[in-house]
Amino acid sequence: MKKNYLLTPGPTPLPPEICEALSRPIIHHRTPQFQAILKEVGENLKKVYQTSNDVFILSSSGTGAMEAAVINLLSWGDQALVIEGGKFGERWTELCEAYGIKPVVVKAEWGKALDPEVLAEYLKKEPGIKVVFSTLCETSTGVTFDIKKFGEVVGATNAVLVVDAISGLGAIDIKMDEWGVDVLVSGSQKGFMLPPGLGLISVSPKAWKLTETSKCPKYYFDLKVAKKAWEQTDTPYTPAIGLVIALNEALKMMLAEGLENIFKRHHKLAEATRAAMKGLKLELFSSSSGSDAVTAVKVPQGIDGEKLVKTMRDEFGVTMAGGQGEMKGKLIRVAHMGYISEFDIILGISCLEKVLKRMGYVFEFGAGIKAAEEVLAK
Amino acid sequence: MKKNYLLTPGPTPLPPEICEALSRPIIHHRTPQFQAILKEVGENLKKVYQTSNDVFILSSSGTGAMEAAVINLLSWGDQALVIEGGKFGERWTELCEAYGIKPVVVKAEWGKALDPEVLAEYLKKEPGIKVVFSTLCETSTGVTFDIKKFGEVVGATNAVLVVDAISGLGAIDIKMDEWGVDVLVSGSQKGFMLPPGLGLISVSPKAWKLTETSKCPKYYFDLKVAKKAWEQTDTPYTPAIGLVIALNEALKMMLAEGLENIFKRHHKLAEATRAAMKGLKLELFSSSSGSDAVTAVKVPQGIDGEKLVKTMRDEFGVTMAGGQGEMKGKLIRVAHMGYISEFDIILGISCLEKVLKRMGYVFEFGAGIKAAEEVLAK
Numbered sequence: 001m002k003k004n005y006l007l008t009p010g011p012t013p014l015p016p017e018i019c020e021a022l023s024r025p026i027i028h029h030r031t032p033q034f035q036a037i038l039k040e041v042g043e044n045l046k047k048v049y050q051t052s053n054d055v056f057i058l059s060s061s062g063t064g065a066m067e068a069a070v071i072n073l074l075s076w077g078d079q080a081l082v083i084e085g086g087k088f089g090e091r092w093t094e095l096c097e098a099y100g101i102k103p104v105v106v107k108a109e110w111g112k113a114l115d116p117e118v119l120a121e122y123l124k125k126e127p128g129i130k131v132v133f134s135t136l137c138e139t140s141t142g143v144t145f146d147i148k149k150f151g152e153v154v155g156a157t158n159a160v161l162v163v164d165a166i167s168g169l170g171a172i173d174i175k176m177d178e179w180g181v182d183v184l185v186s187g188s189q190k191g192f193m194l195p196p197g198l199g200l201i202s203v204s205p206k207a208w209k210l211t212e213t214s215k216c217p218k219y220y221f222d223l224k225v226a227k228k229a230w231e232q233t234d235t236p237y238t239p240a241i242g243l244v245i246a247l248n249e250a251l252k253m254m255l256a257e258g259l260e261n262i263f264k265r266h267h268k269l270a271e272a273t274r275a276a277m278k279g280l281k282l283e284l285f286s287s288s289s290g291s292d293a294v295t296a297v298k299v300p301q302g303i304d305g306e307k308l309v310k311t312m313r314d315e316f317g318v319t320m321a322g323g324q325g326e327m328k329g330k331l332i333r334v335a336h337m338g339y340i341s342e343f344d345i346i347l348g349i350s351c352l353e354k355v356l357k358r359m360g361y362v363f364e365f366g367a368g369i370k371a372a373e374e375v376l377a378k
Numbered sequence: 379m380k381k382n383y384l385l386t387p388g389p390t391p392l393p394p395e396i397c398e399a400l401s402r403p404i405i406h407h408r409t410p411q412f413q414a415i416l417k418e419v420g421e422n423l424k425k426v427y428q429t430s431n432d433v434f435i436l437s438s439s440g441t442g443a444m445e446a447a448v449i450n451l452l453s454w455g456d457q458a459l460v461i462e463g464g465k466f467g468e469r470w471t472e473l474c475e476a477y478g479i480k481p482v483v484v485k486a487e488w489g490k491a492l493d494p495e496v497l498a499e500y501l502k503k504e505p506g507i508k509v510v511f512s513t514l515c516e517t518s519t520g521v522t523f524d525i526k527k528f529g530e531v532v533g534a535t536n537a538v539l540v541v542d543a544i545s546g547l548g549a550i551d552i553k554m555d556e557w558g559v560d561v562l563v564s565g566s567q568k569g570f571m572l573p574p575g576l577g578l579i580s581v582s583p584k585a586w587k588l589t590e591t592s593k594c595p596k597y598y599f600d601l602k603v604a605k606k607a608w609e610q611t612d613t614p615y616t617p618a619i620g621l622v623i624a625l626n627e628a629l630k631m632m633l634a635e636g637l638e639n640i641f642k643r644h645h646k647l648a649e650a651t652r653a654a655m656k657g658l659k660l661e662l663f664s665s666s667s668g669s670d671a672v673t674a675v676k677v678p679q680g681i682d683g684e685k686l687v688k689t690m691r692d693e694f695g696v697t698m699a700g701g702q703g704e705m706k707g708k709l710i711r712v713a714h715m716g717y718i719s720e721f722d723i724i725l726g727i728s729c730l731e732k733v734l735k736r737m738g739y740v741f742e743f744g745a746g747i748k749a750a751e752e753v754l755a756k
Contacts (some may be wrong), residue, residue, distance in 0.1 A: 004403065011404045011619060022399030022620065025382065026389045059439045059575055060598065063615040067598045076595075088702050098597040114717065189616060195404050197437055197618030217595065219476040221444045238567060240575030241389060242400065242620070275709040286481045315465050317404050 004317040009139045009167055009349045011189040011196055012171045012338030017253060017365050018193055021246040029241050035233045036249050044229070044251035048169070048259065049202050051337045057247075058199040059240040062166035062187030065199030067095055067207035068269055069162050069183050073207060075133050075215035076100035081122060081159070083114050083150075087140035087325045088164060092133035099216050104129065105292040110327065111141050111296070113289035116149035129159050130210065137168035140324040142296030144172060152179035160207040167188060169200075170254060171266045171293045188243060190293070191313040192250050193260075193338040197243045217294035217333045229369060261267045266292040272372040279371030280356070280363050283373045285331055291311075293337040298330060303359050304330040311355045318351040342376045355360035382695040383725045387517045387545055387672040389567040389574055390716030392621035394573055395631060395676075399624040407619050410729030412635040413611045415626050421560035422607070426547070426637065427562055427580050429554035434604045435625075436577040440544035442578030444445055445473055446599040447540050447561050450479060451509050451585060452688035454478035458509045459500060459537070462494050464540060465518035465703045470511035477594050482507065488705065489519050489674070491667035494527035507513070507537050508588065515546035518702040520674030520711060521664045522550060529558035537696075538585040548632060549580075549644045549671045549715045566621060570628050571716040575621045644670040647714035647723050650753040654727045657680070657749030658741050660702040674701075674707060681737050683707040689733045696729040720754045 007378040014022075027033050038057075045055040058065050070092075070218055072319040074080060078101050085108035096103040109113040123129060132154050137144050147163055153163040160182035165174055170182070170191025176184045182204040191195035203211070203223065211223060219225075220237070228273045229236045254262060270292040277284055277297045285296035299305035306329045309322040323331030334348055357365065383724075384391045392400075405411055413451040416435075423433040436443050452458060457478050460470040460729035463486030474481040484500055486492040501507060510532050515522050525541055527705045530538040538560035543552050547567025554562045560582040560747070581589070581601065589601060598615070607614045632640060648670040656660055663674035677683035684707045701709030712726055727746040735743065 002404070006404065006406065008406045010616060011406060016402050019401040019403070023397040025397070026384065026392050026567075028381070028384065028386045028389060029574075031691065031697065059437075059441065061615040061617070064442075064598045066439065095597050098600075099595045149570075149625045187616070189404075189619075195618065195620035196407075197621060215478045219473050220442045222476075222597075230697065237439040238388060238565070238574045240573065240621075241567075242573035243575060243618075313409065317619070321406075327543045 002317045004319070005344065005347060007320050007335050007344065008319055008321045009190065009333055009335040009337060012193060013340065013343065014195065014334060015193055015253065015339045017249055018246050021249040022195070022308055024245065026241055026329060029235070029239055034241065038233050040249060041244060041248045042254060045200065048254060049176050049253060050174070050178065051184070051202055053202045053204055054227065054230055054296040055202040056198055056223060056230060057235065057239060057244060058201065058221065059197065059237070060199040061196060062185065063091065065185045065187065065201045066091060066164055067186055068199070068201055068223055070095045070099055070101070071216035071218045071221060072214055073160065073162070073183070074099065074101050075213070078130050079104065079126065080127045080133060081106060081126070081129045083108065083119065083132070083134040085112065085114060085135070085141060085143055085145070086110055086138035088138055089135050089354045092164065096230065107370060111285045113143055113144060113145050116146055116153050119150060120153045123153065123157050123159060131162055131163050132159050134164070136163050136165035136174055137172060137293045140327065141286055141296060142291045143289050143296045144168070144291040147174055147181060148179045155180035160210060167234060167337070168291065168293045171205060172291065173263045176202060188247065191338055192247065194243060194246050194250055197240050212237050265325055265335060267341060268376065270295060272375040273334055273336055274344065275375045276368035276372040280353065280368040282341055286339040294333055294335045296331045296333045299332060300361055303356070303361055305332065307331065308355055311345040312351050316351050316354070318348055320348065345372060380695045382697070383722065384697050385713050385722065386697055386699045387568065387711060387713035387715060390571060390713060391718065392573065392719045393513065393571055393631065395627055396624050400573070400620055401626040402623065404619055407617055408615070412619065413472060415623055416611050419622060419626045419629060422633060423578065426629060427545065427554050428552070428556065429562070429580050431579040432605065433578055433581055434601060434608060435573065435613065435617060435622060436579065437615070438577040439574060440563065440577050441469065442599060443563045443579045443654035444469060446544055446577070446579055446601055447563055447594045448473045448477055448479070449594035449599060450592055451538065451540070451561070451588040451603045451653045452477065452479050456508050457504065457506045458511060459484060459504070459507045461486065461497065461510070461512040461523065463490065463492060463513070463519060463521055463523070464488055464516035464568060464682040467513050468517055470542065489521060489663045491521055491523050494524055494531050497528060498531045500537050501531065501537060503668065509540055510537050511540050514541055514543035515550060515669040515671045517545040517672060519664055520669045520672045521667050522546070525552055525559060526557045532671065538582070538588060545715070546669070546671045548640065550669065551641050566625065568592055568717055570625065572621060572624050572628055576620050576625060596679070601690060643659065644714060646724055646754065647718060647720060648673060650720065650723055650750040651712055651714055653753045654746035654750040658731065658746040672711055672713045674709045674711045679709060679741055681734070681739055683710065686710065686733055686737060692727050694729050694732070696726055698726065723750060
């Protein structure tokens with residue numbers, strides 16, 4: 001018997017209510033029955049996005065929604081700025097380059113956030129920059145960027161701020177309107193507790209102006225077409241009906257818990273996880289700006305990081321993520337995002353202790369659990 | 379109590395085995411567990427596509443896979459030809475135009491197929507045409523195009539044949555390799571008996587050469603990137619994991635029934651449906667090339683077509699489709715595609731009889747059912 005536990009930063013575990021919603025008979029999308037669902041989803045998405053703008057639902061991975069942001073705002077030859085502190089920051093750069101937009105790339109060291117002052121200086125030096133691309137939580141490093149400050153900096157210029165909040169939205173706070181985020185992108189498989197397959201995107205009036213001049217060719221991800229359909233409570237093409245119906249249930253669960261409570265829960269789980277890692281004398285990869293959605297820790301000297309993750313998963317059923325890109329084999333990434341309780345964290349740490357001990361890492365059994373329990377008891 | 383029955387040409391009803399698969403706990407996509415599923419899906423997709431080429435899985439609607447075909451084969455200014463006989467033929471034209479490709483549009487009258495000779499003449503007149511876009515089953519009219527003949531015609535030229543088989547694949551026969559189809563596009567929510575959210579696309583070696591010269595900008599739908607990932611049994615971005623797992627189950631069900639048996643079942647259901655309509659003295663919209671996936675019939679004089687469809691759905695739970703585009707309000711479209719048995723057809727006709735009678739159409743109760751039963755008993 002092997003019981004499985006998922007502690008990865010996307011996909012995240014599905015609540016039983018979502019499994020049930022996914023298993024329902026399908027309904028047709030151009031019916032009053034589905035329109036009623038779309039309407040409710042639309043209203044509740046605005047609450048979770050903390051915005052008065054519409055949130056469009058795309059049938060795609062989060063990357064599809066990122067592409068929608070790039071190709072609806074910009075044109076070949078335009079200037080943009082990308083804040084790049086990991087694999088998903090790099091994706092903005094790749095997307096810009098694919099469409100002939102040469103971005104000014106502002107690198108944050110992997111595992112570190114970016115000082116908003118640095119961003120301000122770049123924007124002063126390059127007043128032609130139309131769009132600033134950032135990431136809320138860089139999944140590959142476990143860093144949360146200071147979007148509120150970025151919003152202040154970018155808000156004082158003519159540029160618009162686009163944030164990839166695929167990891168993080170619905171887990172950590174991001175106030176789209178209040179913080180001056182112009183385009184907010186997310187996906188279904190993280191804070192929303194759903195399977196992957198939906199990309200979500202909202203556009204402020206300031207950013208919408210750019211869609212009027214954008215010359216990037218587009219069809220499937222054309223947000224003007226999405227907006228026109230949305231005004232009729234419709235989608236341009238057959239949507240991922242089952243996922244939208246499950247999204248409706250997820251949003252109701254999230255709003256019943258309350259956004260503030262969700263953020264507090266994630267913060268507490270993150271604090272417990274960070275404490276546990278310190279208790280085990282493991283080094284956090286991101287010391288000062290660790291994300292409340294996912295914690296990245298360095299694999300200790302002499303331990304094979306890939307084997308560690310593989311053993312936890314294949315022998316004991318506990319799936320965490322390893323490092324990506326330049327950090328492959330060097331990190332363990334434990335997610336505490338979405339449908340995760342304190343005891344999921346406890347069991348994850350217990351499994352980590354079990355396998356670390358077996359691989360020869362020296363520590364006292366229970367040292368991680370003890371530290372976590374102390375935080376969780378507060 | 380109102381029990382619901384879905385007889386629409388996408389989405390089509392979900393078998394209980396698929397509902398169960400969709401309700402399973404989610405697993406991570408970069409694991410040997412998911413890779414084993416991807417591998418099996420890949421092998422079985424080739425059998426259903428009747429091809430030795432890889433079939434790539436995109437997380438998108440079918441339209442996303444259509445866009446992938448356009449932007450991976452062509453460049454701005456290229457010449458293409460679109461066979462347009464309904465709303466989904468028009469989509470190829472719109473896609474081409476969005477990317478600066480001015481298509482030669484060959485119109486087939488709505489409800490009629492296109493004589494392959496006409497296609498041959500166009501290709502002779504315009505030897506610069508690189509790609510011919512067609513539709514297997516035009517969902518908006520219930521017409522099946524003669525893809526086998528189109529394959530012969532296009533195969534004799536330098537052009538490649540791209541077929542939108544979103545409606546139809548897995549319901550009616552299309553032999554990709556044998557018939558010379560170069561790019562075959564489909565979606566999850568029709569013959570595959572799944573919810574919408576997956577686009578599928580396969581590319582022949584002849585068509586793959588065009589991807590080497592294509593200059594359309596692309597990222598999310600870049601098939602070269604998809605191919606590279608696929609060679610590692612992977613996808614470039616987080617796939618719609620739950621739908622892929624359900625696709626694995628659907629493919630096993632389809633291959634257990636056998637493609638030939640599936641096609642025979644669909645043909646028999648279509649014949650029964652067509653006979654029923656004649657029994658009710660309703661006129662088939664497509665007389666000579668009616669599709670085995672969906673039957674379109676004209677709403678009789680004096681009957682409000684939209685009200686007819688609405689009453690069947692909202693009062694009796696039987697959902698059929700009405701007309702689209704220029705045929706809005708003028709057609710009833712009954713699908714017999716995917717997880718549909720003969721008794722689903724019987725109940726659909728019974729509901730149609732009930733509501734037609736109530737709306738004042740003159741016929742004898744049971745006339746449609748009788749004709750259908752006679753065909754089904756053969």
